[in-house]
Amino acid sequence: MANHIATITKIAKDRTIDYATLTELLHERNEGLDSFISVKARKASADSFSGKVTLKGAVSISNVCKSDCFFCGIRKGNLSCKRFTLTKDEILDRVKLGYDNGIRNFELRGGESEELSDNDVVDIVTSIKGKYPDAVIELALGEKKYSSYLNFFRAGVKGYTLRFEAADAEVYSRLCPTSSIDNRQISIAYLKQVGFNAGSGFLVGAPFKKSDKLSTDILYIQEMSPNTIDIAPFIPHKDTPLAKFKAGSAEKTLFTISVLRLLCPQANIVASELLDLLDEKGREKAVAAGANVVTVSLDSEEADSLYNICDKETGYADPVKTIQNLKTKLSKLGFTAV
Numbered sequence: 260m261a262n263h264i265a266t267i268t269k270i271a272k273d274r275t276i277d278y279a280t281l282t283e284l285l286h287e288r289n290e291g292l293d294s295f296i297s298v299k300a301r302k303a304s305a306d307s308f309s310g311k312v313t314l315k316g317a318v319s320i321s322n323v324c325k326s327d328c329f330f331c332g333i334r335k336g337n338l339s340c341k342r343f344t345l346t347k348d349e350i351l352d353r354v355k356l357g358y359d360n361g362i363r364n365f366e367l368r369g370g371e372s373e374e375l376s377d378n379d380v381v382d383i384v385t386s387i388k389g390k391y392p393d394a395v396i397e398l399a400l401g402e403k404k405y406s407s408y409l410n411f412f413r414a415g416v417k418g419y420t421l422r423f424e425a426a427d428a429e430v431y432s433r434l435c436p437t438s439s440i441d442n443r444q445i446s447i448a449y450l451k452q453v454g455f456n457a458g459s460g461f462l463v464g465a466p467f468k469k470s471d472k473l474s475t476d477i478l479y480i481q482e483m484s485p486n487t488i489d490i491a492p493f494i495p496h497k498d499t500p501l502a503k504f505k506a507g508s509a510e511k512t513l514f515t516i517s518v519l520r521l522l523c524p525q526a527n528i529v530a531s532e533l534l535d536l537l538d539e540k541g542r543e544k545a546v547a548a549g550a551n552v553v554t555v556s557l558d559s560e561e562a563d564s565l566y567n568i569c570d571k572e573t574g575y576a577d578p579v580k581t582i583q584n585l586k587t588k589l590s591k592l593g594f595t596a597v
C-alpha cells in the first residue's frame with residue numbers, strides 16, 4: 260500500500276508514470292487506493308475547471324452501423340436489432356428539450372454508416388446552429404473520410420469523438436474485427452488536423468484486456484493528448500459474440516478516470532451514462548473521481564430502447580428529471596453544472 264500511495268502522489272506531482280508501475284497499480288488497486296486517488300483527482304479537476312461540470316446532452320440519431328464490433332448491440336451482424344434513423348425535425352426536438360433545460364453542449368451520436376450523408380449531417384448541424392447559435396455541437400458518428408470531417412467542421416461542429424476501444428492491435432482485432440487499429444489511429448489524427456476538439460477513449464474491463472493492456476490504453480491516450488477523454492466500462496449485450504463475458508467494474512473505471520485526470524489535468528474527461536448501469540451513482544462518482552463532463556441522454560423512450568449498445572437493466576430515465584437530479588447531486592458535491 261505504501262508504495263502505491265507514493266506512486267499516486269508522484270503521478271499527481273509529475274504527471275507521469277511508467278508502464279510497469281502503472282500495470283502494478285491497476286492490478287493491485289483496492290478501496291483505500293480508490294479513495295486516495297479520487298481525492299487527488301477531484302482536486303486536479305476542480306483546479307482545472309474552477310469547480311464547473313459540463314452537462315453534455317447526447318442525442319442518438321441512428322443505430323444503423325456497417326461495422327461489426329463484437330461488444331456492441333447495434334453492430335451490423337445483430338439481425339434482431341430494429342434499426343432507426345431520426346429525421347431532422349426529430350433531432351431538433353431532442354436538442355430543444357435539452358436547450359430548454361439549460362443544456363448548451365450537445366453530442367449527436369450514431370453508428371458508422373452512410374444512412375445520413377455528409378450533406379444531411381451538415382444540414383442538421385446548420386439548422387441547430389441557426390436556432391441555437393450558442394449551442395456547442397459535437398459528433399460521434401464513427402470513422403469518416405478526411406473530407407467529411409472537414410465538411411462538418413466548416414458547418415460549425417466543434418468536436419468529434421472517435422474511441423479506439425483498445426490500443427493493443429491484437430485486443431483491438433478481437434473486439435472490432437471489421438476494422439483495424441491502424442485505420443482508427445489515422446482517423447483520430449485527422450480529427451486534430453481538421454481542427455476539431457478531438458475526443459477519444461477506450462473500454463475498461465473488456466474481454467482480453469488485463470491490467471497490462473489497460474496501461475497501454477492509458478499511456479497511449481496520454482501521448483495522444485485529446486481534448487476529450489471518453490472511457491466506458493464494458494457491459495455485455497445478449498445478441499453479441501461477447502454476451503457471456505462478465506461486465507467491467509464501475510470501481511476500476513472510476514480508478515482509471517482518476518489516473519487519467521492526474522496524467523492529463525487539462526483534458527475534458529467524460530462521466531459516461533453507462534456507469535449508471537453498473538452503479539446508480541456512477542456518474543456522480545465519476546465526477547468525484549475527476550471527470551468534468553457528464554453525459555445525459557436526451558433520447559425519447561423509443562430511441563433509447565433501440566440504441567442498445569449494451570444490455571440495460573435499468574428503465575428509461577426521463578431526460579428532464581435526470582438533468583434536474585444531476586444538477587442537485589453535483590451541487591451537493593461542490594460542483595456547478597453548466
Ligand code: SF4
Binds near residue numbers: 332335
Ligand atoms: S461500436 Fe460503433 S462502430 Fe462498432 S458496431 Fe457499435 S456503433 Fe458500430
